Amino acid sequence: MPGSIHLDNLTKRYGALTAVDGLSLDVAIGETYALLGPNGAGKTTIVEILEGLRTADSGTVEVLGLNPISDRTRLQRRIGVMLQEGGVYQGAKAREVLALFTAYYPGARKADELLELVGLTEQATTLHRRLSGGEKQRLSLAMALVHSPELVFLDEPTAGMDPVARRATWEIIERLQADGSTILLTTHFMDEAERLADRVGIVNHGKLVAEGSPTELIHARGDVSFVSYPNLPVQELTEQIGIDVREVRTGFYVVTTDAPTPVLVAQVTAWLAGHDAMITELRVGAGGLEEVFLALTEENNR
Amino acid sequence: MIGRMLFEQGRMELRLTLRRGEAVLLTLIVPVSLLLFFGATKLFDIELEFLVPGLLTLSVISSALVALAIATGFERKYMVLKRLGATPLPRWVLFAGKAVATLFLEILQLLIILGAAVLILDYRPSVSWWALTLAVVLGTCAFGGIAFLLSGTLRAEATLAVVNGLFVAFFGLGGVMFAIENLPRPLAAVADILPAAGLSEAFRWATGYSDSVGHGVWVLMFWAVVAPMLAVRLFSWEEK
DSSP states (O other): OOEEEEEEEEEEEETTEEEEEEEEEEEETTOEEEEEOOTTSSHHHHHHHHTTSSOOSEEEEEETTBOTTTTHHHHHTTEEEEOSSOOSOTTSBHHHHHHHHHTTSTTOOOHHHHHHHTTOGGGTTSBGGGSOHHHHHHHHHHHHTTTOOSEEEEESTTTTOOHHHHHHHHHHHHHHHHTTOEEEEEESOHHHHHHHOSEEEEEETTEEEEEEOHHHHHHHOOOEEEEOSTTOOHHHHHHHHTSOEEEEETTEEEEOOSSOOHHHHHHHHHHHHHTTOOOSEEEESOSSHHHHHHHHHHHHHO | OHHHHHHHHHHHHHHHHHHOHHHHIIIIIHHHHHHHHHHHHOGGGOOHHHHHHHHHHHHHIIIIIIIHHHHHHHHHHTTHHHHHTTSSOOHHHHHHHHHHHHHHHHHHHHHHHHHHHHHHHOOOOOOOHHHHHHHHHHHHHHHHHHHHHHHTTSOHHHHHHHHHHHHHHHHHHSSSSSOGGGSOHHHHHHHHHSHHHHHHHHHHHHTTSSSSOOTHHHHHHHHHHHHHHHHHHHOOSSOO
16 A cells, blocks of 8 residues: 655764664554654654655655655645744734735635634734744644645644643544544644554654554553552562562552563562552553653663 | 745735834835935035935845845744745745845835935936836845845844844945045945945936946945855755
């Protein structure tokens, strides 16, 4: 099946810093793919290379079967871009910005229709610099959708939004999904990735450290975690069972393993019984994407 | 498609400039105020026929250098230029739109200055329209080139400071109100190799104050070619 995005062995350096380090990635048509990663992991660099705003040092970059640099104009007509911040004339009104953008694309939607789509009808004649952070984000989203593009890049689309605006934005994105658009988004919010993404790629130090559907990623980890009294001498338990046990937050302990067994769970609870430590929670497997994310990015940073 | 893009781009640029109070003050109000003040008071015995073309130079500098560089610098800072790079808008149309808006503003300035001079101060020039057009185009290329060179390489705040400094410097060194020959020798030497004095020469020739142009016009032509070429080479779309 022809893909929407194909990256093979992509590398990008800024001086001594390797921002993207031999990364390969494929996104299918109609799929929503979320790039997750800590700040500086290389997410924005990857997205900007796909958008044709940066050149790769090496590797293959194909977007909708086109080269973002040499096929720039043809590609730009088919993709929609939402930058992480900025990108709008400070002194222009919301409707003026969208009206200008409609001149760039054949068959563009009407500015008023776009304002309504992102809920900015009342702010149509407000200067960009007077919009709130969330309103700026929504205008930026509308700018990405002027020409109903088949592939949309959203770089942290809900950063700086209040919960109501976030939900409204998610609904707009879900409508795009229903219309069959392919979406590549970056985010810091695990709930956003879990809700919107078909597949998630976790990026750290410019490398893809894990990839899969949110459910796959959550179930792939077999960590045993429990909540009990703080400051238990778990070093003792580590030595006893030969598996790393750490108190990652006060009173929250993680036994790091990919293959949990009933015996392991029994050993842990027996040790706790020996210390007269009551458990208030015991879980096998990650509880959510956030735990997976923290585990993967922490392992890499250690 | 290109035609509509150019029109919309030019309209947006002009609208944004006219919305910026300090740009309106500098491009439209300052030159005509100087004209009316010095034209009416005859302070320093500046002849009206000398003053008017000098103020046309100041007008071109205020729009093609100061207003253009500041607008472009802040568009770069706020990543407008980067964002437009992710649309089908060709880069050249982006700059052509700026050129169209600048020329439009300059025509407005020209009409205000000449109109006020003729109607209020009884100014009677013998205007060569093609020479006037040539002067405006050369001046726009030279100062617009410098504007892009600065705004495409410096931070926006630095561009703002530099172009305001240049505006003041050219006011003194551009043959705007005083002939550069009357400047102290080292200053005159500096003024000689800058584009402003040549533009004043060209405007004085186009309005019939002088019968011929001097070497200043060659200096202006040099800047009109070299500054845009350097800008094309060195312009970067994002602040580092």
